[in-house]
Amino acid sequence: MSTATAASAQAPAPPDPGRPALVSWLAVMSVMLGIFSIVTTEILPIGLLTSIGSSFTISDGMAGLMMTMPGFLAAVSAPLVTVATGRIDRRVMLGVFTLLLALANFLAAIAPNYWLVLVSRVMVGVTIGGFWSIGAGLADRLVPAASVGRATSVIFSAVPLGSVLGVPLGTLIGDIAGWRTAFLAMGGFTLAVLALLLLVVPRLPSTQTSRLDVLGGMLRRVDTRFALVMTFLVVLAHFGTYTYVTPFLEQVTHVSPALVTVHLLLYGAAGIAGNFLGGSTVGRYPRAGFAAAAGLLAGATLLLPVLGRSHAGAVALLIVWGIAYGAVPVCSQTWFAKASPDSPEASSVLFTASFQATISIGALAGGAVLDHSSPSTVMVLGGLAAVLVVPVAWAHRAGTFRRPKAP
Numbered sequence: 001m002s003t004a005t006a007a008s009a010q011a012p013a014p015p016d017p018g019r020p021a022l023v024s025w026l027a028v029m030s031v032m033l034g035i036f037s038i039v040t041t042e043i044l045p046i047g048l049l050t051s052i053g054s055s056f057t058i059s060d061g062m063a064g065l066m067m068t069m070p071g072f073l074a075a076v077s078a079p080l081v082t083v084a085t086g087r088i089d090r091r092v093m094l095g096v097f098t099l100l101l102a103l104a105n106f107l108a109a110i111a112p113n114y115w116l117v118l119v120s121r122v123m124v125g126v127t128i129g130g131f132w133s134i135g136a137g138l139a140d141r142l143v144p145a146a147s148v149g150r151a152t153s154v155i156f157s158a159v160p161l162g163s164v165l166g167v168p169l170g171t172l173i174g175d176i177a178g179w180r181t182a183f184l185a186m187g188g189f190t191l192a193v194l195a196l197l198l199l200v201v202p203r204l205p206s207t208q209t210s211r212l213d214v215l216g217g218m219l220r221r222v223d224t225r226f227a228l229v230m231t232f233l234v235v236l237a238h239f240g241t242y243t244y245v246t247p248f249l250e251q252v253t254h255v256s257p258a259l260v261t262v263h264l265l266l267y268g269a270a271g272i273a274g275n276f277l278g279g280s281t282v283g284r285y286p287r288a289g290f291a292a293a294a295g296l297l298a299g300a301t302l303l304l305p306v307l308g309r310s311h312a313g314a315v316a317l318l319i320v321w322g323i324a325y326g327a328v329p330v331c332s333q334t335w336f337a338k339a340s341p342d343s344p345e346a347s348s349v350l351f352t353a354s355f356q357a358t359i360s361i362g363a364l365a366g367g368a369v370l371d372h373s374s375p376s377t378v379m380v381l382g383g384l385a386a387v388l389v390v391p392v393a394w395a396h397r398a399g400t401f402r403r404p405k406a407p
Contacts, residue, residue, distance in 0.1 A: 023200055027142045028151045030197040031135045032158045034098055037190045038128055039162025040170070041105060042070050044186060047171030047264055048179040049246050051257075055179065056114040060247045061367030066121050067243050068367070071360030073125020074132070075353045081130040082349075090134050090141075090204035091197075097131040098194040105187030109180045125356075132352055141204055159329060164268035171246075171261045218350060223339035226396050231332040231351070232358050233389045234294045238325050239362030240369075241301050241382035245318075248304065248375035253314045266315055267322040274326020282331045286338065287393045290331040294389030296324035302383035305376035329355070 045052060045066040053063035085093050104123035111117045139151035173182040218224050249255040249263055274293070282289035300321035307313030336351040362382075369378050 024143050025151075026196070026200040027202070028139065028154050030193065030200055031094070031138060031142070032155045033193045034094065034131060034135060034197060035155065035158035036162045037098070037101060037186070037193050038124075038131055039159055040166030041101060041124055041186055041190070042128060043067075043163060043166050044170040044182060046243055047167040047246060047260070048174045048182060049244070050250060051174055051179045052117070056117075058114055059367075059371050060244060061369075061371035062114075064243050064363045064367030064370070065118060067239065067363035068360045069118055069121035070125035070128055071239075071356040071358070071363065073122055074128035075357035075360065077126050077129030078133045078349055078353050078356070081126070082133040085130070085134075090138065091201050093134055094131065094201065095194060095198055097127045097134075098190060098197060101127045101131075102187045102190040102194065105183045105190060109183040109187060128356065129352075133349065138204070142201070163326075164271050168261055168265040168268055171264060175257050175261060218340050221339055223396075224336065224350070226392065227332065227335035227339050227351075228354055230290055230294070230335070230389050230392050231354055233385050233392065234290075234297065234328055234332075235355055235358040236362040236365070237294075237297060237301065237382040237384075237386035238328065239359045240366035240385070241379050242321075242325070243363045244366050244370050244375055244378050247370065248308070248379065249314065251375055252305065253308055253311060255311065255314070259311075263315060263318055267318040270319040270322025271326035274323035275330060276326075277323065278327025278330040281327070282334045286331070286335060287397050289327065290335065291390045291393040293324045293327040293331055294386045294393075296320055297328070298383045298386035298389075300324060300383075301379045301386065304379045308379075 045063070049060055049063050049066075052066070053060050056063075100123055104120040104127065107120040107123070108117050111120065135155070139155060140148045143151045170182045170186070173185055219228075245264075246260055249260050250257070255263060278289060278293060281292075300317045304314065304317050308317055332355065333351050366378050366382065369381060
């Protein structure tokens with residue numbers, strides 16, 4: 001999730017030693033809040049899906065295109081934007097992408113028809129690819145070397161926070177004041193992030209040239225291929241189902257719109273726990289950690305059509321689901337990093353591109369199934385996809401593939 005490229009021989013410029021520590025950490029926080037805004041905006045339609053669909057008189061599956069568009073555009077734009085803007089000040093580019101995100105939210109809020117909403121989602125996708133490709137690798141240019149690890153953790157904490165808070169809060173605002181207000185509020189928040197970013201982030205002249213050929217070398221590695229396959233299966237399963245969890249709760253569990261928010265909040269809280277559990281487990285047990293997360297996700301989605309008809313059953317399974325998926329991003333990212341320890345930036349972007357592309361495919365596939373069957377069928381098919389991660393992880397163990405050692 002930094003650049004999709006290899007760096008040139010010129011090292012990144014260190015931070016100005018004269019900058020106050022507080023300002024440096026505010027700069028780190030501004031980048032984190034920028035990513036938080038991106039993640040929240042990307043997944044905001046999940047909790048608002050039925051209300052947006054009814055507003056434009058479209059099916060839930062068609063409304064799911066709001067999740068498909070950003071993922072696809074992000075997967076394409078991440079490497080392309082990195083190359084195209086390689087010589088421009090990184091602070092300027094962060095500001096441009098943050099402004100683009102704010103405009104996308106405002107456009108969605110005032111869109112008179114659904115096609116303009118989709119245009120706004122294209123803008124979101126370009127922002128995801130561009131901001132991530134620059135912002136996620138800036139810690140070493142914002143704080144002293146001794147604090148880079150901590151600063152990187154702060155920046156990446158935006159991912160679970162956005163996932164946990166974005167959907168429930170967006171759904172709550174949508175229930176109270178309408179889905180357009182939720183996008184309007186997100187646009188205002190993004191403008192505030194832009195102001196902070198321009199105020200505290202220093203000039204960051206480009207110090208790297210970029211190339212894409214390193215990705216081809218990574219794809220020839222066995223561990224990278226296994227990481228791609230497992231990531232594809234589990235993310236396909238998750239976003240093919242979770243994108244349409246609101247229709248399931250309303251039509252199968254018969255949850256009121258107000259209680260949908262409560263259910264999603266419980267899911268989000270479980271996701272935080274899963275994120276920390278995954279982070280503490282995958283480093284020591286990468287295969288078992290990834291397989292366990294996928295297995296729990298499969299169990300939750302496969303059982304939802306049966307046990308999810310009651311409120312208690314739905315809540316229990318959503319908590320299990322949240323714990324399982326909370327561990328998935330860190331498991332996937334760790335696999336990519338360990339597969340190519342000599343190319344950390346390129347492995348990070350390959351993770352981002354594959355993750356975002358699969359989000360798009362999962363939302364699209366789930367929508368197609370939903371329009372021709374039912375929310376319960378969507379859950380079952382998603383669970384079956386997640387189950388396949390377990391034999392893939394076993395095949396990796398049985399093959400005794402060895403990862404390259406870190407330099």
